[in-house]
Amino acid sequence: MTIQPTGRLHTTDAGHDLVLTRTYRAPIEDVWMSLTEPDRTARWYGPWTGEAGPGRTIKVQMSFEEGQPWTDMRIEVCEPPHRLEVSATDEAGSWLLEVQLTQQSDTTEFRFIQHLRGDQLGMVPQIGAGWEYYLDMFGAAHTGVDRPDFGDYYPALAEYYEDLAKG
Numbered sequence: 001m002t003i004q005p006t007g008r009l010h011t012t013d014a015g016h017d018l019v020l021t022r023t024y025r026a027p028i029e030d031v032w033m034s035l036t037e038p039d040r041t042a043r044w045y046g047p048w049t050g051e052a053g054p055g056r057t058i059k060v061q062m063s064f065e066e067g068q069p070w071t072d073m074r075i076e077v078c079e080p081p082h083r084l085e086v087s088a089t090d091e092a093g094s095w096l097l098e099v100q101l102t103q104q105s106d107t108t109e110f111r112f113i114q115h116l117r118g119d120q121l122g123m124v125p126q127i128g129a130g131w132e133y134y135l136d137m138f139g140a141a142h143t144g145v146d147r148p149d150f151g152d153y154y155p156a157l158a159e160y161y162e163d164l165a166k167g
Contacts, residue, residue, distance in 0.1 A: 005160040016116040028103035032081035043141035128161035129154040
């Protein structure tokens with residue numbers, strides 16, 4: 001299976017933003033629930049526990065990663081059903097992730113943004129391929145189709161993202 005990369009890199013005042021976009025024929029509220037409800041996030045990323053809300057920290061299990069590790073995610077911004085921003089720190093670094101949802105007619109646009117800082121630009125080949133996979137996992141879980149295989153994403157998309165990071 002050949003996966004077409006969709007990510008774009010934008011220069012910002014603080015660094016770079018890696019942006020990936022998907023669209024769904026679904027109401028924004030339904031897409032929001034797939035993004036935020038623990039039983040639904042478990043289908044494409046992993047379950048989470050804790051009391052959610054801006055300024056609060058939840059524990060998220062990365063069910064599709066080796067060892068299925070748990071990580072803390074701080075909810076920076078939560079504006080249902082339009083915007084969610086979380087930050088996390090793990091052995092690979094600190095991450096600032098944002099999702100923006102917009103609806104037009106019967107279609108919802110899902111815009112994923114990873115705000116890259118410092119040396120994270122060098123990690124774009126792995127990060128980009130990983131987020132392509134996870135967003136396709138989200139789509140599969142949301143629409144009920146079979147999950148994709150990570151082997152179709154990495155290392156196949158690494159060259160595209162490496163070129164993207166070089167500018």
